[in-house]
Amino acid sequence: MNDNSYNSVMSRRKEIMKASVGVDYDRYELDGIAFDYEALMKDTSYPIEEIRKIQAETGVGDTPLIELKNITRLVRSISEPGKGATIFLKDEATNPSGSFKDRRASISVARARELGYRGVIAATSGNYGAAVASQSMKRALKCIIVQECYDSKGRGQPEILEKARACEAYGAEVAQLTVGPELFYYFLLLLEETGFFNASLYTPYAIAGIETLGYEIVEQSQSVIGKNPDYVLATHAGGGNLTGTARGLLKAGADTTEIIGVSVDLSGLHMASDSDFNRKSFTTGHTGFGIPFAVLPDRSDVPRNAARALRYMDRYLLVTQGEVFYVTEMLARLEGLQRGPAGNTSLTAAIALAKELPEDKTIVVQETEYTGAGKLPSAQLTFARNNGIEIIRGDPIAKDSPGRTISIPEGYSQIAYKEVNMTELKKSYIKQLLKQGVTLIESDYDYLSAELKISVAEAKQLVKEVSGNVDPEK
Amino acid sequence: MSAIKGQWVQIHRILLNPGERAPSVPEDTGNLPLELRVRGFLLEEKAEVGELVTIETAAGRKVHGKIESVEPTHEHNFGDYIPELAEAGMELTRWLTGGDEDE
Numbered sequence: 001m002n003d004n005s006y007n008s009v010m011s012r013r014k015e016i017m018k019a020s021v022g023v024d025y026d027r028y029e030l031d032g033i034a035f036d037y038e039a040l041m042k043d044t045s046y047p048i049e050e051i052r053k054i055q056a057e058t059g060v061g062d063t064p065l066i067e068l069k070n071i072t073r074l075v076r077s078i079s080e081p082g083k084g085a086t087i088f089l090k091d092e093a094t095n096p097s098g099s100f101k102d103r104r105a106s107i108s109v110a111r112a113r114e115l116g117y118r119g120v121i122a123a124t125s126g127n128y129g130a131a132v133a134s135q136s137m138k139r140a141l142k143c144i145i146v147q148e149c150y151d152s153k154g155r156g157q158p159e160i161l162e163k164a165r166a167c168e169a170y171g172a173e174v175a176q177l178t179v180g181p182e183l184f185y186y187f188l189l190l191l192e193e194t195g196f197f198n199a200s201l202y203t204p205y206a207i208a209g210i211e212t213l214g215y216e217i218v219e220q221s222q223s224v225i226g227k228n229p230d231y232v233l234a235t236h237a238g239g240g241n242l243t244g245t246a247r248g249l250l251k252a253g254a255d256t257t258e259i260i261g262v263s264v265d266l267s268g269l270h271m272a273s274d275s276d277f278n279r280k281s282f283t284t285g286h287t288g289f290g291i292p293f294a295v296l297p298d299r300s301d302v303p304r305n306a307a308r309a310l311r312y313m314d315r316y317l318l319v320t321q322g323e324v325f326y327v328t329e330m331l332a333r334l335e336g337l338q339r340g341p342a343g344n345t346s347l348t349a350a351i352a353l354a355k356e357l358p359e360d361k362t363i364v365v366q367e368t369e370y371t372g373a374g375k376l377p378s379a380q381l382t383f384a385r386n387n388g389i390e391i392i393r394g395d396p397i398a399k400d401s402p403g404r405t406i407s408i409p410e411g412y413s414q415i416a417y418k419e420v421n422m423t424e425l426k427k428s429y430i431k432q433l434l435k436q437g438v439t440l441i442e443s444d445y446d447y448l449s450a451e452l453k454i455s456v457a458e459a460k461q462l463v464k465e466v467s468g469n470v471d472p473e474k
Numbered sequence: 475m476s477a478i479k480g481q482w483v484q485i486h487r488i489l490l491n492p493g494e495r496a497p498s499v500p501e502d503t504g505n506l507p508l509e510l511r512v513r514g515f516l517l518e519e520k521a522e523v524g525e526l527v528t529i530e531t532a533a534g535r536k537v538h539g540k541i542e543s544v545e546p547t548h549e550h551n552f553g554d555y556i557p558e559l560a561e562a563g564m565e566l567t568r569w570l571t572g573g574d575e576d577e
Contacts, residue, residue, distance in 0.1 A: 006494055070570060119533060142533045152506045161550040168513070173533035177489070178509040182496050186489055186510065194535065274503045326562055333566040374550035382553035393558050408558045411565065 002192070009188050017302060020191045020198035022115045025303040033438050034447035035304055037311075041247075045107070045208035048251055052212055054110045058138040060102045061212050064091045065220040065364070070334040075354045078413045085357035087350050088229070088364045090217060093339050096138075097166065098370025100213055101131035104240060105199065107209035109135040112197035118142060119196040123187040123301060125149060125160045126284045126342075127369055132199050133172035141197075143172035144190060148183050150176060151277045158383050159283050159342075162374030179277045184301060201240055202300040202307050210244020211251060217364050218252035228254040229364040231353070233346035236261035236316070237289035239297060239307035245366050246312035258314045262349040263290035264342075265318040265418065266402045278387050279403040281321050281380040285345040290316075291420075295428040310429060310452050316420040319348040320400035322391075322407040323415055325377040327351060330412070341377050343369035352417045381406065423462070426452045430466045475523045477516050477544040484513045484546045485529055485539030512537055513546065 002008070018024070028040040046054065055061040068087045076084035095102035105128065112120045119142030122132040129145040136143035145167045149160045156164075156176070164174045175190070177183050191198055200206060214232070221229045232249060234242040246259045264286040269276045271288040280286070294313070297305040327348040328341040340347075347365045354363055373379060381391055390405045397416050399407035409415055429452060440448075440463065448459040477483050490508040514529030514537065521527045523541045530536055 006490060006496060074569065144531075144533045144535075150509070150511065152509075156550070158550040158553075161548065165548045165550070168532065171532055173512065173514070173531040173535065176511040178506070180495065180499050180503050180508055182490060182499075182508050185496070186508075194533070270500055272498070272503055273500045274506055325559060329559055329563045330566055333563050334570055373548075373552055376552055377559055378553035378556050379551065380553070381556045381559060385554075391556070391558055393561070408562055412569075 004189060006182065006185055009185050012192070013188055014303070016188050016191050017198065020196065021200065021203060021302060022111065022197070023203065028304065030443070030447070032441040032444040032447070033433060034444055037308065037450070040304065041204050041208065041306060044204040048211055048215060048248070051107060051208055055103060055106045055209070055212060058106055058135055059096050060106045061095070061216065063094045063216070065089070065217065065224060066091055067224070068335050071330065071351065072354070074334065074412055075351055076359070079355045082359055083355060083357065084359050085230070085354040085361040085363050086359070087354055088221075088362060089347065089368060090213065090364060090366045091337070091368050092213070092343070093368040093370045097127070097130040097134035099127035099131060099343065100210065100241065100367045101126070101128040102135065103209040103213055104128060104201065104206045104244070105131035105135040105209070107205040108132070108197070108199040108203060109139050109141065111205050112141060112199065113139045115197065117195070117197035119144065119194060120199040121146065121187065121190050121194065121196045122199040122201070123183055124201065126163060128201055129163050129174070130166040130170070133167040133170035136172065137170050143170070144175060144194070144196065145172050146175045146177065146183060146187050146190065148177050148179060150178050152178055152274050155278055157278060157283055158374035158379050162372065179272065179274045181272050187301065198301065200301045201238055202302050202305040204306045207240055207244045207247070207306040210240060211248035213366060214245040214248020214250075215252045217245070217366060218249060218254045221362070221364065225362055228257050230361045231258045231260060231363045233260045233262055233350050233353070233363060233365050235285040235343060235345040235367060236263050236309060236313070237284045237286065237293065238300070239293045239305070239309035241367065242309045243307045243312055259312050260315045260317060260349070260353070261290070261309060261313045262317045262319060262346040262417070263287045264321055264324060264345050265400070269403045276403060278383070279389060281384050281406065282324070282342055285342045287318065291425070294425060296432040308451065310426060311450060312453065313422070316422060316425065317349040317353070317417040318420060319345060319417050320396040320407065321402070322396045322400055323348045323409060325381065325406070326409045327415065328377050337368065338371050339368040340371055341375065341380065343367050348415060349417045351412070351415050426454065427462055427466050430462055434467060475544055477521055477541060479516055479519050481516050482513060482545050483516050483527070483529060483541050484511055484543045485527065485537065486511050486542040487539035510539070511542065512539070
């Protein structure tokens with residue numbers, strides 16, 4: 001009989017993960033802090049043609065790229081003459097379970113099937129659960145989804161409750177936990193108990209599955225616009241969406257397209273706090289995941305995270321909850337598309353960005369997600385109000401306060417973004433690294449250069465700037 | 475309320491007590507237990523809400539816990555009418571169908 005105390009289970013994590021994911025991560029470790037990311041991605045996944053074939057088998061991908069003509073017209077009506085880029089939207093809600101997460105789940109589940117597992121488990125409170133459940137049934141595998149769902153009073157976040165409903169509708173078991181990072185503890189126990197496959201969001205398969213999204217964007221842009229998009233905006237949380245899309249863009253030859261991550265600003269709310277849990281109206285796509293995962297990707301449920309946002313992100317923009325709700329309303333009212341809201345995070349920033357750009361530039365917003373009960377802005381705002389959050393009309397940048405006030409813009413000209421300083425973000429990455437007490441060797445700077453999308457010289461400079469202020473082991 | 479064998483029920487159990495939780499959790503969370511809720515088919519012949527039972531989940535696992543509800547309903551919905559949002563929506567519709575005079 002195993003000891004199931006927290007510490008004992010966590011001490012078995014390495015062996016449990018190794019047995020459940022079918023990847024020997026140790027093979028890719030290099031000297032110093034580095035590992036061979038590209039070799040890991042190449043060896044443990046499939047070429048893009050093969051991925052498209054696997055996804056076609058279960059009806060995943062090939063989603064439409066839609067020009068948002070009315071929203072573009074609206075943006076131009078408030079832009080300086082000659083400004084107002086054209087906005088396109090990749091309608092990922094048309095995937096089988098209603099989001100781009102089907103791409104991510106499809107390869108993991110196909111791999112689980114190929115390796116002979118009887119079932120899959122995923123730890124997720126978001127659309128990924130529904131995607132894994134849906135793909136599992138297509139491949140005749142059992143499925144367990146573990147969610148962080150309730151606060152200590154038993155109040156469930158409506159969006160997460162909706163995801164539980166969807167997973168059960170597909171025939172999955174849904175294990176719902178109260179707030180806390182020990183979700184991972186229970187997840188490990190379940191892997192051990194069942195011997196199922198770990199359909200982690202962060203394996204090479206999961207990320208490779210998203211590459212087709214970027215690849216399709218290039219193909220469709222070429223055929224619709226006759227050129228590659230100038231900007232691709234991706235909602236950023238754990239980093240997989242941005243990483244996979246960017247890799248797909250590059251594989252299709254779009255090496256000058258600027259890649260912009262966007263998150264909902266939830267600064268000030270603690271993600272593991274029981275009392276803060278139901279004071280947020282977004283369960284993903286927010287800074288509570290976006291920043292920690294960008295600056296320390298290897299914090300996930302696999303030894304090395306294949307989602308590494310800072311390798312690809314050119315800019316990082318933040319928007320508010322109220323703005324995303326407003327834009328969700330806008331997408332329905334002006335384009336006849338009821339989607340989101342979380343998936344509309346990057347659309348919100350796209351509207352603000354388009355105002356600044358010349359008319360001949362194109363922006364692709366790379367996802368939408370299904371909506372409905374629990375998810376709609378009205379469902380989230382009702383829940384927020386019942387949790388004591390104030391909802392007002394007002395300038396979102398001036399009035400928004402996560403956990404206290406949601407400010408719905410008084411008009412579309414108030415839609416704006418806040419820009420995160422990328423150099424500071426990269427310094428935070430280095431700070432996280434140095435906190436672990438590592439001593440960097442010469443070859444580590446090549447790794448840092450790739451990890452942070454900077455030159456070796458810049459990596460050395462940043463390390464120098466940071467190391468004066470870091471107290472190891474703290 | 476009672477349930478009979480084969481009925482779909484929700485059970486509740488404590489996975490970690492306060493003091494057994496991860497060292498990293500914030501204080502408000504650390505003072506609380508980590509709780510699990512999961513649904514499945516009741517394996518006992520008959521049981522009352524609050525009783526300790528075993529269920530078989532959709533994935534075929536057998537899990538123990540106290541019955542919390544019998545044939546639980548999905549209660550999440552579309553939410554109330556939100557005047558602030560509806561107002562914003564109408565402004566956008568007016569822009570679309572009534573010309574560019576707004577703003």
